[in-house]
Amino acid sequence: MTVPLLSVRDLRVTFGTRDGDVCAVQGVSFDVREGETIAIVGESGSGKSVTANSLMKLNFGSDVRIEGQILLNGRDILAMSEEEVRRLRGNEMAMIFQDPLTALNPFYTIGNQIAEAYSIHHPNTSKRELREIALQSLHKVGIPEPGKRVDQYPHEFSGGMRQRIVIAIALVNSPKLLIADEPTTALDVTVQAQILDLIAEMQQEHGSAVILITHDLGVVAEITQRLLVMYAGNIVEEALVTDAFARPTHPYTQGLLRSVKSLESQRHNQLEPIPGIPPSLINMPSGCAFHPRCSYAHQLGDRCVQQRPLLREVGASRTACHATDDVLLSLGLGDS
Amino acid sequence: MIFFVLRRSIFAIVLLMIVSAFTFWIFSALPSDPAALTCGKNCRPEVIEANRIRLGYDKPIIEQYGGYMKGIFTGRTYGEEGASIHCSAPSLGYSYDRHECVTTLIAKTLPVTASIAIGAFTLWILIGVGLGTLAALKRGKWQDRVATGFSVIGVSFPTFFLGLISIMVFVIWTGLLPFPQYSGITENPWKWMTSLILPWFVLAIVSAASYVRMTRNGILEVMNEEFVRLGLAKGLKRKTLIVKYVMRAALVPIVTIAGLDFAFLLGGALVTESIFNLPGLGKLTLAAVINSDLPILVATTLVAAVFIVVANAVVDILYGYLDPRVRAK
Numbered sequence: 220m221t222v223p224l225l226s227v228r229d230l231r232v233t234f235g236t237r238d239g240d241v242c243a244v245q246g247v248s249f250d251v252r253e254g255e256t257i258a259i260v261g262e263s264g265s266g267k268s269v270t271a272n273s274l275m276k277l278n279f280g281s282d283v284r285i286e287g288q289i290l291l292n293g294r295d296i297l298a299m300s301e302e303e304v305r306r307l308r309g310n311e312m313a314m315i316f317q318d319p320l321t322a323l324n325p326f327y328t329i330g331n332q333i334a335e336a337y338s339i340h341h342p343n344t345s346k347r348e349l350r351e352i353a354l355q356s357l358h359k360v361g362i363p364e365p366g367k368r369v370d371q372y373p374h375e376f377s378g379g380m381r382q383r384i385v386i387a388i389a390l391v392n393s394p395k396l397l398i399a400d401e402p403t404t405a406l407d408v409t410v411q412a413q414i415l416d417l418i419a420e421m422q423q424e425h426g427s428a429v430i431l432i433t434h435d436l437g438v439v440a441e442i443t444q445r446l447l448v449m450y451a452g453n454i455v456e457e458a459l460v461t462d463a464f465a466r467p468t469h470p471y472t473q474g475l476l477r478s479v480k481s482l483e484s485q486r487h488n489q490l491e492p493i494p495g496i497p498p499s500l501i502n503m504p505s506g507c508a509f510h511p512r513c514s515y516a517h518q519l520g521d522r523c524v525q526q527r528p529l530l531r532e533v534g535a536s537r538t539a540c541h542a543t544d545d546v547l548l549s550l551g552l553g554d555s
Numbered sequence: 556m557i558f559f560v561l562r563r564s565i566f567a568i569v570l571l572m573i574v575s576a577f578t579f580w581i582f583s584a585l586p587s588d589p590a591a592l593t594c595g596k597n598c599r600p601e602v603i604e605a606n607r608i609r610l611g612y613d614k615p616i617i618e619q620y621g622g623y624m625k626g627i628f629t630g631r632t633y634g635e636e637g638a639s640i641h642c643s644a645p646s647l648g649y650s651y652d653r654h655e656c657v658t659t660l661i662a663k664t665l666p667v668t669a670s671i672a673i674g675a676f677t678l679w680i681l682i683g684v685g686l687g688t689l690a691a692l693k694r695g696k697w698q699d700r701v702a703t704g705f706s707v708i709g710v711s712f713p714t715f716f717l718g719l720i721s722i723m724v725f726v727i728w729t730g731l732l733p734f735p736q737y738s739g740i741t742e743n744p745w746k747w748m749t750s751l752i753l754p755w756f757v758l759a760i761v762s763a764a765s766y767v768r769m770t771r772n773g774i775l776e777v778m779n780e781e782f783v784r785l786g787l788a789k790g791l792k793r794k795t796l797i798v799k800y801v802m803r804a805a806l807v808p809i810v811t812i813a814g815l816d817f818a819f820l821l822g823g824a825l826v827t828e829s830i831f832n833l834p835g836l837g838k839l840t841l842a843a844v845i846n847s848d849l850p851i852l853v854a855t856t857l858v859a860a861v862f863i864v865v866a867n868a869v870v871d872i873l874y875g876y877l878d879p880r881v882r883a884k
Contacts, residue, residue, distance in 0.1 A: 277787055301793075306790065308788055308789065308790040309789040316785055321781040322785045324782040325782070325879065326878065326879065335791075336790075372880070
């Protein structure tokens with residue numbers, strides 16, 4: 220087997236707050252191979268965005284501790300100096316942000332901002348070349364009339380257009396790894412699909428691996444191959460998207476899928492929300508963090524309350540649950 | 556952009572006309588008789604009447620305003636023949652109390668106030684923005700505590716208190732500086748400096764205090780902006796990020812406030828000028844208030860208004876230049 224592009228081992232992210240330390244990510248491990256698209260799915264506060272930001276050490280200005288290993292091409296980012304990480308940012312790994320309305324600097328033209336992203340890592344580029352690169356980037360992400368638009372400011376663009384520009388900035392150096400942190404959440408539904416298509420298309424062209432952070436399972440189904448489900452700072456299930464959708468093994472994943480509308484479910488079934496609310500990171504439940512909301516925990520008894528389950532192979536997935544394989548596999552999506 | 560500047564300038568001119576008419580009307584509506592104020596307490600009625608006609612106070616208010624406005628552009632002659640007094644353009648009236656054209660008085664005092672204002676303003680921006688930036692970048696560390704501590708102290712000290720303390724310490728106790736006695740920069744630059752250094756610092760410290768807080772909060776706020784995180788994710792160096800992204804965005808609102816504060820200061824630093832015995836616009840105004848010297852009061856009010864209105868226009872235009880989002884509207 221080849222060495223994965225990105226290998227995260229036992230990542231722990233702790234924030235120091237007034238109420239004490241908050242462990243937002245509690246020992247997460249996963250791999251991303253070259254050119255692969257994986258999705259990290261979870262509710263707000265599950266630690267998915269914190270994980271994404273930690274990969275580039277972007278937890279700017281907060282009192283934060285990142286432990287574990289983040290190996291990019293075998294080199295540990297967490298062991299690097301700030302300057303070494305800086306050279307990777309925007310170059311080998313890039314990020315697409317959630318809200319395109321606030322992600323662009325309002326004081327500079329978009330051409331200037333794209334050119335800047337390139338010139339940081341290619342310092343000896345002439346102004347003419349930079350402009351040409353900006354024009355090409357705009358053209359590639361589907362901005363009409365790049366020649367005119369390149370000198371405009373972010374406020375002169377719509378949300379969808381701005382997200383295209385953010386993508387152009389992220390891809391200008393053809394990064395090996397692209398992290399998309401809820402890239403469609405802030406957009407109109409009609410624009411969402413366009414942006415997803417664009418990300419998929421750009422990925423093909425640049426051969427980048429993509430980590431898609433989202434809470435939208437529809438987005439996952441559209442462009443990703445592998446799925447990581449996070450709950451309260453832990454990965455609870457890891458599977459190929461096709462497997463996870465057909466036969467989710469972790470009770471939380473099952474719950475997530477049941478709470479999503481699809482054409483079929485709309486006709487036959489009611490939506491089933493997961494009871495309860497996600498736990499507060501300050502006051503985490505003992506044992507399996509999901510046990511207060513889990514319908515199987517009552518049958519399994521004390522183990523769920525006392526012991527944190529580890530990821531293990533269940534069918535085609537890896538799942539962190541105390542229930543037996545038979546139980547997990549037989550449950551599936553229940554009545555579907 | 557040119558259209559924006561033009562529109563803003565026209566607006567400023569209209570505003571100035573309204574302000575001048577209003578000022579003129581307010582002072583003419585005072586119960587005191589301007590003609591009676593031209594000579595002392597035991598004045599003969601004939602003299603008062605003669606002065607009334609000579610200075611034009613007998614005419615209706617609109618005509619007086621017209622004459623005043625005309626005087627600004629063409630100069631003005633009061634009275635006739637041998638007893639006439641001429642004030643050349645731009646004439647802002649004649650002070651009977653001081654027997655001088657108001658324009659001459661303002662021309663004498665304005666450089667003093669400008670000297671105070673420019674020096675103090677430079678210092679306070681340097682101190683305020685500098686300390687504020689330091690506090691934001693070293694948030695929670697001792698530099699932050701010192702800067703915010705300075706800001707609290709500066710805000711709580713009134714100018715007169717800090718002014719008197721500084722004279723006590725630097726002039727009377729230690730004798731490091733001579734007692735402030737103003738001299739023009741061209742006549743005696745050293746004396747000019749020594750007479751102004753205390754007022755500069757006193758004004759700067761008092762005013763910089765709020766700038767420390769504004770700058771600090773502005774920078775911290777911008778640092779949480781998503782576009783700063785994008786700048787970091789691009790691989791920008793921290794220094795570039797701070798200067799090009801954070802400071803750029805944080806200083807725009809400070810420019811606005813600084814412009815207005817400066818204009819306000821140019822209108823006369825009343826307390827500072829009195830404490831440090833500087834013959835500026837503020838002291839001229841104060842003396843005019845005490846002596847009921849209406850022509851001077853009208854003129855200094857107008858001059859101060861001009862500064863404020865012009866500063867407003869300049870700030871607006873500058874804002875449009877600094878923030879592309881404003882330009883568009």
